[in-house]
Amino acid sequence: MAEKTDSDNLNRLRIEELRSQLNKHNILYYQKNSPETLDSEYDFLMRELRELEMLYPQYANSDSPTQLVGAPPSKRFKSVTHKLPMLSLANAFNNDEFLSWNERLSKLLTAETDFVCELKYDGLAISAIYENGNLIQGATRGDGTKGEDVTNNLKTIESLPQTLSGSYPSVLEVRGEVVFPISEFNLFNAARAADGLPEYTNPRNAAAGALRQLDPNETAKRPLDVFIYGLGYTDSNLPYATQLDSLDYLSQLGFNINENNLLVKSTDQVMEYYSSCLAKQPNLNYACDGIVVKVNRLDFQRHLGTVGREPKWAIAFKFPAEQKETTLLDIRFNVGRTGSINPYAILDPVQISGANIKQATLHNEDYIRSKDLRIGDRVVIERAGEVIPQVVKSITTKRDGTEIELIMPETCPVCNHMIFSDEDEALSYCVNSICSAQLSKMVEHFASKGAMDIQGLGPKQIQVLMAENLIKDASDLYDLKNQQDRAMTIERIGETSLDNLLNAINESMQQPFERVLIALGIRHVGPEVAELLSNRFQNVDKLIDASEPDFVSIPGIGPRISSSILSYFSNPSNIKLINKLRNAGLNLKTETTEQVDKQILLNKTFVITGRMDNFSRAEIQNKIKALGGKVSSSVSKKIDYVIVGSDPGSKLDQANSLQINILDETQFSELLQSLLLNYDQ
Ligand code: IVH
Numbered sequence: 001m002a003e004k005t006d007s008d009n010l011n012r013l014r015i016e017e018l019r020s021q022l023n024k025h026n027i028l029y030y031q032k033n034s035p036e037t038l039d040s041e042y043d044f045l046m047r048e049l050r051e052l053e054m055l056y057p058q059y060a061n062s063d064s065p066t067q068l069v070g071a072p073p074s075k076r077f078k079s080v081t082h083k084l085p086m087l088s089l090a091n092a093f094n095n096d097e098f099l100s101w102n103e104r105l106s107k108l109l110t111a112e113t114d115f116v117c118e119l120k121y122d123g124l125a126i127s128a129i130y131e132n133g134n135l136i137q138g139a140t141r142g143d144g145t146k147g148e149d150v151t152n153n154l155k156t157i158e159s160l161p162q163t164l165s166g167s168y169p170s171v172l173e174v175r176g177e178v179v180f181p182i183s184e185f186n187l188f189n190a191a192r193a194a195d196g197l198p199e200y201t202n203p204r205n206a207a208a209g210a211l212r213q214l215d216p217n218e219t220a221k222r223p224l225d226v227f228i229y230g231l232g233y234t235d236s237n238l239p240y241a242t243q244l245d246s247l248d249y250l251s252q253l254g255f256n257i258n259e260n261n262l263l264v265k266s267t268d269q270v271m272e273y274y275s276s277c278l279a280k281q282p283n284l285n286y287a288c289d290g291i292v293v294k295v296n297r298l299d300f301q302r303h304l305g306t307v308g309r310e311p312k313w314a315i316a317f318k319f320p321a322e323q324k325e326t327t328l329l330d331i332r333f334n335v336g337r338t339g340s341i342n343p344y345a346i347l348d349p350v351q352i353s354g355a356n357i358k359q360a361t362l363h364n365e366d367y368i369r370s371k372d373l374r375i376g377d378r379v380v381i382e383r384a385g386e387v388i389p390q391v392v393k394s395i396t397t398k399r400d401g402t403e404i405e406l407i408m409p410e411t412c413p414v415c416n417h418m419i420f421s422d423e424d425e426a427l428s429y430c431v432n433s434i435c436s437a438q439l440s441k442m443v444e445h446f447a448s449k450g451a452m453d454i455q456g457l458g459p460k461q462i463q464v465l466m467a468e469n470l471i472k473d474a475s476d477l478y479d480l481k482n483q484q485d486r487a488m489t490i491e492r493i494g495e496t497s498l499d500n501l502l503n504a505i506n507e508s509m510q511q512p513f514e515r516v517l518i519a520l521g522i523r524h525v526g527p528e529v530a531e532l533l534s535n536r537f538q539n540v541d542k543l544i545d546a547s548e549p550d551f552v553s554i555p556g557i558g559p560r561i562s563s564s565i566l567s568y569f570s571n572p573s574n575i576k577l578i579n580k581l582r583n584a585g586l587n588l589k590t591e592t593t594e595q596v597d598k599q600i601l602l603n604k605t606f607v608i609t610g611r612m613d614n615f616s617r618a619e620i621q622n623k624i625k626a627l628g629g630k631v632s633s634s635v636s637k638k639i640d641y642v643i644v645g646s647d648p649g650s651k652l653d654q655a656n657s658l659q660i661n662i663l664d665e666t667q668f669s670e671l672l673q674s675l676l677l678n679y680d681q
Contacts, residue, residue, distance in 0.1 A: 011052060012558070013558055013560065013561075014052060015049065016529070019061075019064055020526035022042070022046060023065055023526075024450065025042055027449050043093070046065065049065065049066055077140075077150060079146050079147070079148065079149070081676060082142075082144070082145060082146065082147060082232075083129075083670075084173075084233050084670060085309075085670075085673075086142075086144045086175065087306060088309045089120075089311070090310045090315050091290075092316070092317045092318065095271060098271075098315065098317050099267060105304065105313070108312070109295075109300055113300055114265050114296045115293050116264075116293075116296050117264055117273040117291055117292070117293055117294075118258065118291065118292045118294065119227075119258055119260050119277060119291055119292070120291055120317075121179050121258075121287070121288050122288055123177040123180070123208075123287065124177065124204070126140060126141070126154060126175070126177070126211070128160060128175075129171065129232075130168065130172045130173075130174075131170060132170055133164040133168055134163055135151070135155060135162045135163070138153070138154030138160075148212065152219075153212075153213060156220035157224045157225065159225050159256040160226045160256070161255065165252070165253060169234045169235055169236040169238065170236070171234060172233075173231070174230070174250060175232045176226050176227050176256075177227050178226045179207055179225050179287065180203040180210065180222065180223075180225075181203075181223065181225055182285050182286060183285055203287045206222070207224060210224055225256070225286065227256055227286075228250055230246070242296045243295070243298065246298070247261060270317070274291050274317055277291050289318060289319055290318035290319045291316075291317050292317070293314065293315050293317055294313060294314040295313040305666060306613075306614075306666055307614065308613070308614055321382045323352075323380050324350045325378055325379070326381055328346075328373060328375060328378075328394070329375070331343050331346070331375055332344055333413045334413070335430055335435060337441035337442050337444070339430040341429065343364065345360040345362050350381060352382075352389065357381060357383060357389050360389045364426045369406065371391065371393055373394050373406070374394065374399075374406070375403060375405075376402055377395070377396075377399065377403050379393065379394045380393050408421075412430035415436060417432035417435060418431070419431075433573055439466065440463060440466055442473070443457075443471065443473065443477070444462055445519070446474035446521065447474075447477075450518060451511075451515055451519035452515060452519045453515075454507075455500075456500050456504050465480075468486075468490055473577055475577055475581050478581075478585070480502060480505060481502050484498070509585055509587075510587075511586075512587055512590070513539070513589055513590050513591075514530040514531050516581065516586050516587060517530040517543075520577075522564060522568040523564045524560060524564045528556065532554050532556050533557075533565075536550075536554050540589065543569070544575065544578075546565075548566060551566075597627050598627065601624055604628075604629045604641065605631070605638060606631050606639070606641050607642045607651060608620055608621065608642075608645075609643070609651040609652060610649070610652070612645040613645065613665060617645075620643060634651075635658065635660065636658070639655070639660050640660070641661045641663055641668075641671075642655040642661070643665070643668050644664055645664070
């Protein structure tokens with residue numbers, strides 16, 4: 001029994017860890033346009049999480065990254081609610097995975113299907129809405145439900161029509177991908193480098209950066225292109241029965257439809273298409289990282305529906321990551337927020353997928369030893385459109401005996417303090433709590449998006465503030481307003497940006513207790529653990545006083561997290577920091593006022609029947625109740641809607657005979673969205 005609990009705990013911890021890593025990647029990728037993870041690594045983390053959630057459904061959670069698309073829209077733009085959710089795609093990484101998708105699909109369909117094959121453009125997903133033929137709204141995908149309003153920026157893209165030709169419904173939404181043409185990307189980056197500006201690491205990030213400029217004139221300077229790959233919402237039924245016909249129709253309206261789209265009849269033909277695109281890819285002037293295979297018939301698409309955040313009727317069949325050989329010139333180390341000593345590779349610069357790669361992460365000592373990487377080795381580097389490349393392996397046959405094995409430093413590369421090695425974690429730490437590298441990384445973490453979200457306070461500003469002795473730790477940020485005269489004299493934090501910074505710092509004081517907990521940077525305390533802690537203890541003093549049994553009695557917290565929290569609060573300098581934050585006026589207790597959901601389902605009664613794919617029935621029930629609706633167990637004339645999953649049984653027949661509105665899960669989500677839209681207006 002004890003064993004089961006231990007392994008259960010491990011699974012839960014791993015699930016928690018994966019969720020927090022994936023959430024972090026999502027924010028970096030979708031909001032900051034600066035991912036730090038390989039796409040392939042992200043895909044594998046997502047896959048592991050999905051498998052664990054399937055094996056251990058008791059830990060399923062509707063906020064899990066497996067259930068969401070992307071990251072919530074940033075506050076810099078007006079937020080728009082998508083009329084239909086913007087979904088993501090499941091991935092296949094090889095023929096077998098593609099074929100098993102096809103097999104699953106065939107079982108669900110009554111007849112053979114043909115497919116439309118398209119390229120998978122590696123850019124930024126957008127929605128564009130036309131009313132009476134005029135472009136009235138453009139939005140990014142955001143978290144799939146809400147995106148950012150980038151209408152004026154989208155209007156600067158020449159290949160997106162502002163008015164439609166031919167005949168069109170009064171409301172028409174199209175979905176597509178904005179890309180930065182590679183030739184233009186190279187010129188653009190060269191010009192930035194000449195101006196001393198940081199270069200974008202790949203065309204995708206440059207496209208995202210361009211589309212998310214606050215000034216449309218800035219977007220207009222960047223020659224973006226767009227490929228439209230599908231229809232979104234329309235207010236009338238269009239007479240098109242297939243994906244291919246709808247693409248033809250969109251082309252007639254004036255949209256840019258990619259010339260490589262192809263109708264195929266068999267999986268063999270899909271694989272031929274895949275190979276020919278893979279061969280063509282290096283000559284394309286836009287980034288693409290695979291193909292997308294879609295069931296052609298739209299009625300089949302509707303019948304197949306979606307699971308979680310992905311349609312069952314489409315799959316991204318990814319190209320293998322691009323690899324190159326180069327020399328590992330040196331192994332260097334930087335210091336992380338927790339004092340971790342992080343090794344990274346200095347490489348002989350090499351071009352991969354249009355980017356010049358000079359460095360790669362090496363994670364930790366074990367990673368280097370397990371791959372037997374030596375300074376001077378010829379190594380294989382992999383990069384699949386993402387930013388931080390990986391060292392895949394060393395080519396040992398090319399050694400000449402001069403290669404040097406890794407020597408881990410004994411002292412911190414920044415403060416020279418002794419290093420402590422944690423065998424369990426394969427990491428070495430600088431344990432000097434006043435190491436300047438750690439302090440600045442801690443402030444960086446404190447100010448980051450998922451923590452106090454202080455916009456405009458990045459690594460550079462922090463370095464300047466620390467170098468000028470304006471701040472020593474995060475709590476000093478809240479005293480900065482009293483030092484304005486001194487701060488203003490500093491180069492690079494001029495008046496306007498100082499004003500903005502002070503405003504952002506001031507605004508951050510509204511962040512709730514759990515965000516402050518995340519901001520403290522306690523090892524293993526990410527968003528989920530912080531939420532558990534704030535719910536259980538309600539205020540920081542109770543948390544400081546808690547002991548191990550108090551922690552481990554909370555489902556979701558095990559001995560590892562517990563000991564990390566205890567060790568954090570046993571350090572007097574951390575208590576001092578908390579007291580300074582308290583004096584500054586930060587929220588160190590939970591708000592008691594409960595937030596009430598918008599009562600969009602008032603006076604509406606639902607019956608739920610059948611097996612749901614995405615949410616449990618209890619989740620749907622709670623949602624309905626939270627929105628003011630009622631849930632009944634039997635179908636009668638008084639029922640407004642019946643939500644139907646798989647194998648619904650007699651309730652569906654009753655609903656049909658009483659002519660009650662019938663919704664599947666997706667239609668239920670759509671109903672909520674449209675009611676919310678009307679509620680807001
Ligand atoms: S179809 C419901 N077609 O891939 C289907 N998506 O992981 C969803 N993408 O962000 C989209 N090329 O923007 C589709 N030919 C294509 C695509 C494509 C690129 C992007 C899409 C989305 C991501 C899905």
